[in-house]
Structures are given as C-alpha cells and as structure tokens.
Amino acid sequence: MRVIIEQNQEKGSVWAAAYIAEAINRKAAVTNTPFVLGLPTGSTPLNTYKELIRLNKEGKVSFKNVITFNMDEYVGLPEDHPQSYHTFMWENFFSHIDINPANVNILNGNAEDLAKECADYEKKIEGAGGIDLFLGGVGEDGHIAFNEPFSSMSSRTRIKTLTEDTILVNSRFFGGDVTLVPKLALTVGVATILSASEVIILAFGPKKARAVQQGVEGAYSHSWTITGLQTHPHGILITDEAAAGELKVNTYKYFKDIEKDNLL
Numbered sequence: 001m002r003v004i005i006e007q008n009q010e011k012g013s014v015w016a017a018a019y020i021a022e023a024i025n026r027k028a029a030v031t032n033t034p035f036v037l038g039l040p041t042g043s044t045p046l047n048t049y050k051e052l053i054r055l056n057k058e059g060k061v062s063f064k065n066v067i068t069f070n071m072d073e074y075v076g077l078p079e080d081h082p083q084s085y086h087t088f089m090w091e092n093f094f095s096h097i098d099i100n101p102a103n104v105n106i107l108n109g110n111a112e113d114l115a116k117e118c119a120d121y122e123k124k125i126e127g128a129g130g131i132d133l134f135l136g137g138v139g140e141d142g143h144i145a146f147n148e149p150f151s152s153m154s155s156r157t158r159i160k161t162l163t164e165d166t167i168l169v170n171s172r173f174f175g176g177d178v179t180l181v182p183k184l185a186l187t188v189g190v191a192t193i194l195s196a197s198e199v200i201i202l203a204f205g206p207k208k209a210r211a212v213q214q215g216v217e218g219a220y221s222h223s224w225t226i227t228g229l230q231t232h233p234h235g236i237l238i239t240d241e242a243a244a245g246e247l248k249v250n251t252y253k254y255f256k257d258i259e260k261d262n263l264l
C-alpha cells in the first residue's frame with residue numbers, strides 16, 4: 001500500500017481531493033460510464049469534502065456523472081435527524097456540488113427489512129459496475145466503516161452492533177449522551193470496501209496513531225479491520241504527522257522517501 005504522510009490534516013485532505021478529482025476526470029476522458037465513488041462520514045473527511053466542493057465550483061471536476069454509495073448509516077434514526085448520515089452528507093457535501101440527487105445512495109436505517117436493504121445495496125453497487133474508488137476514515141480502534149474489531153474480513157453489507165467504544169466516541173455528536181447513540185448500524189463490509197478498484201483511507205490526528213501503526217506495521221487481522229487495506233492492490237493511507245507518530249522511524253522514513261517526488 002501507499003502511505004502518504006502530509007504535515008497536517010489540511011494538506012492531507014487537499015492531496016485526497018486532488019487524487020479523487022483526477023480519478024473522476026481520468027475516467028470521464030475515456031468513457032461516458034459513470035464514476036462510482038464510495039464515501040464516508042465523520043469529522044475526518046470534512047476537509048476533503050470542502051476541497052472537492054471548491055474544485056467543483058472552480059470547474060475543475062464535475063459530479064454530474066458520478067454515482068455515490070455511502071459506507072454506513074445508523075439504524076432507527078430518522079433520515080432528517082441532525083446526526084443521521086443522510087443529513088451529514090447533504091449538509092457537508094451533496095448540497096454544494098453538481099451531483100444528480102438520483103445518483104446518491106445511502107443505506108436506509110429505517111427500512112422494514114434491514115437484511116433485504118443490505119442485500120439490495122450490494123446488488124445496486126454491482127449494478128452500477130462496482131465502486132471505482134472507496135474513500136474512508138478509520139475509527140480509533142482501527143474500524144473501517146462500522147466494521148468493528150473482529151468483523152469478518154470477507155464481510156458484505158449487513159447490520160452490525162456497535163461497540164461501547166464506538167458509542168462512546170460518537171456520543172460527542174449526541175451532546176455527550178451515550179444513551180442517544182444508536183446501538184446498531186447498517187454498514188458495507190470489509191470486502192465491499194476492498195472490492196473497489198481503489199481505496200483511500202484517511203487518518204488524521206494523534207487519536208488515530210495506533211490505528212495507523214496497526215494498519216501499516218501490524219499483521220493482517222480482523223481485530224484491526226484497517227489491516228485489510230494491506231491486501232488491496234491499490235490501497236492508499238493518507239495521514240498527517242500526528243497520526244504517523246506511532247510508526248517506527250524506519251517505516252516513517254521509507255514512506256517519506258518513496259513518496260517525496262510523487263512520481264505516480
């Protein structure tokens with residue numbers, strides 16, 4: 001995998017947005033087939049969304065022929081709840097770009113039949129031709145999407161119980177009240193993410209340092225689902241100095257050196 005270590009979150013986010021915009025433009029130059037983009041929520045991707053919005057407004061990238069699939073959604077929160085991932089995505093990204101609303105896909109955490117909702121989501125991804133690029137963040141315990149520790153590395157979209165740790169961390173969005181955080185979520189699986197042609201995981205700040213260390217230097221293991229990225233032929237982990245802080249000096253130097261001219 002590639003590990004990009006930028007000075008801070010702002011610079012890492014600019015790198016990610018430029019890479020995504022270029023991937024969309026590269027496909028648009030050769031085919032009319034839509035670009036299929038997997039997307040996360042959370043505080044981590046916010047700057048990347050801001051930068052993509054800027055690039056869109058400046059005419060440097062268009063989302064008119066982009067289909068999106070979000071990673072996850074809480075179960076049981078009304079779609080218009082301020083903390084639903086539907087609300088998050090429209091407020092922070094979709095309302096500000098030229099995407100066709102019909103091309104936006106987010107799991108319905110209020111579906112009557114949640115298992116069917118998940119199975120249909122996988123079929124819809126397949127029907128769209130598969131995901132070209134999946135962007136994700138990572139939890140402090142190394143989870144990607146809501147694939148908590150010990151999730152199957154071959155998992156597909158399904159319903160998951162959230163760990164106490166994740167509920168606690170996410171309670172900051174619910175006024176610090178853990179009782180208000182949903183206990184269940186629908187999430188794409190580790191294998192859904194890894195089936196994308198390209199995967200970019202963002203990890204910024206000291207709280208993500210352990211997840212980055214495990215993801216890069218740790219052994220492939222379901223206890224840190226981020227390690228699945230090691231098996232992807234085109235995986236990129238974008239971090240900042242703080243999140244890279246637990247890497248061995250030699251690992252750090254290796255990636256700084258090999259990425260310094262950015263030849264690819």
Ligand code: GLP
Pocket residue numbers: 040041042043044045071072136137138139140143144145146166
């Ligand atoms: C949640 C989301 C993940 C996200 C993680 C980290 O658990 N399901 O997709 O990566 O939070 O969030 P943040 O970016 O706010 O640190």
